[in-house]
Amino acid sequence: MPESLSSILADLDAGLDAAKDRGLEVRRHLARFPELSWQEEHTQAYLRERLAGLGLEARPAARTGLVCDVGEGEPMVVYRADMDALPIADPRRPGEAPAVSEVKGVSHACGHDMHCAVAVTLVDLFSQVASRLPGRIRFVFQPAEEVVPSGAEALVGEGVCDDARACFALHVDPTRFTGQVGLREGVFTAAGDPFRIEVQGQGGHSSRPYLSRDAVLAAARVVDALATIVPQRIDPLDPAVVSVGSIHGGSAPNVIAGHVNLQGTIRSFSEEARRILHEALTEAAKGAASTVGCSAEVQIDCGAPSLVNDSRLHRLMVEVVTETLGRQAIEFVERPSTGGEDFSYFGTRAPIYMMRLGVRKPGTEPRHLHTAGFDLDEAALPVAVRVMSRALLRTLTL
Incomplete structure (x- = not known):
């Protein structure tokens, strides 16, 4: 490694203890005050204030996101952290964890609070050596990872990663x-496409079903039919999943429903x-x-495409983790996840890599x-x- 990069890394490591504590302040604040997608x-205001400090x-981007550059000129590498929370209640009480949610039902x-904390800590450290960087690091704080349309799609549409040499991200992994750390070359996550099906029948009295068109019965037939799609239509060596996660219909036990709404997801790799x-x-x-x-109206929304980790960046990450944590710290991810990840949109403009932490x-x-x-x-x-600071710095010199 060139002496100049070694010197920068030494200074980054020297400042890590203090920067880590400031980063944990960020994580705990966001954990206490989580916000849903696009909200x-x-x-945004809190992170902007921390960066101003x-x-x-x-600068604001994609409505509730932020973009912050450290260093100047080219080349540019991008580091992305997602910001949004989920509509899931935190059952813990204050004192049971370093921080618990104070927002009911959210x-x-x-782990996006940790994603942001890592990014802010990286900004903190790199800002102290900005004039010595061989290029520019763009930190992107992304809203709305959990929904479709997503924040990544909006950010990429605004050009935040145009001309980037590479884009990096991580996701916490509680397993x-x-x-x-988990590393994988190639396909990492699936494409995820939500769908909605509106089943329309004709309501009526439950004592005279022959005068009705039972939408609940039709919905049951639809769910059964969807379960046959993957085994009957998709090559078994090309994994895919179709799931129905929500059914709503009917209003009373003695009324045949004339309308049922179903929602679910399609997940695929190819x-x-x-x-x-x-x-x-x-x-x-x-x-x-x-x-x-009965009749059925179907709407399928195209979500994020499959995420594919770049081969060259994978080799770099293996080297970086080996040098930083030791080879024993690497767990190679054998199979891609059928979960979705909208960081894949960044891959439509530049090579990308996501690590599991x-x-x-x-x-x-x-x-x-x-x-x-x-x-x-x-x-x-x-x-x-430690891992991402080295990956970003090394990529600037590729």
Whole structure:
């Protein structure tokens, strides 16, 4: 490594202890005051104030997001952190964790508070060596990762990663212990497309079903039909999932429902499977509803595409983690996740890489993402900062 980079890294490491404490303040504040997708006004204002305290001006982007540059000129690398929380109540009481949600029914059950804390800590450290950087690091604080349309799509549309040499991100992983990271080359997460089906029948008295068209019965047929799509239409070596997560219909036990609403998701890795599933789901829903005299209207929203980790950046990350934490810290992710991740939109403009950060406390069972009471080990923050600071700096010199 060139002497100049070694000197910068030494200074980053020297400042990490103090910067870590400031980063944890950020994490705990965001954990106390989580905000849902596209509602991150307080989060945006708070982060902007923290960055201003470091002498940096962050500009709003994608309504409730922020963009902040450290360093000048080219090349540019991007680091992205998502900001939004989930409509999941935090069952913990004050004192049971370093910070618990004070917003009823909302919590950072996907760890985005830690994502922002890592990013702010990186900004803190790099701002102290900005004049010595061989280029520019753009920090993107992204709103609305959890919904469609998403914040990443909006940010990319605004050009925040145009001309970037590479884009990096991480996601907390409660199945891995603190000090471990998950790395994978190639396909990392699936495309996720939400759908809605409106089943329309004809309501009536439950004593005279022959005078009605039962939308509940039609909806049951639709759900059954959707369960056959993947095994009947998709190559078994090309994984895909179709799930119905919500059904609403009917108003009384003695009234045959004339309308039912279904919602679910399509998840796929290849564009071919994605195309087939969109067509097959529409055909199956309409056909199944028609067997009992009802109709079905289908709407499928295209969510984030599949996330693909760049091969060159993967090799760099293996080197960086090995040098920083040791080879034993790497857990190679054998199979991609069928979960979705809108960081993939950044990959439509530049090479991207997402790392999984172990946040499971030693001696504990994992508290999974998107569950009430999700928790993480704050000791993972400096681990993330050490790895990502090196990855960003090395990428500037590729």
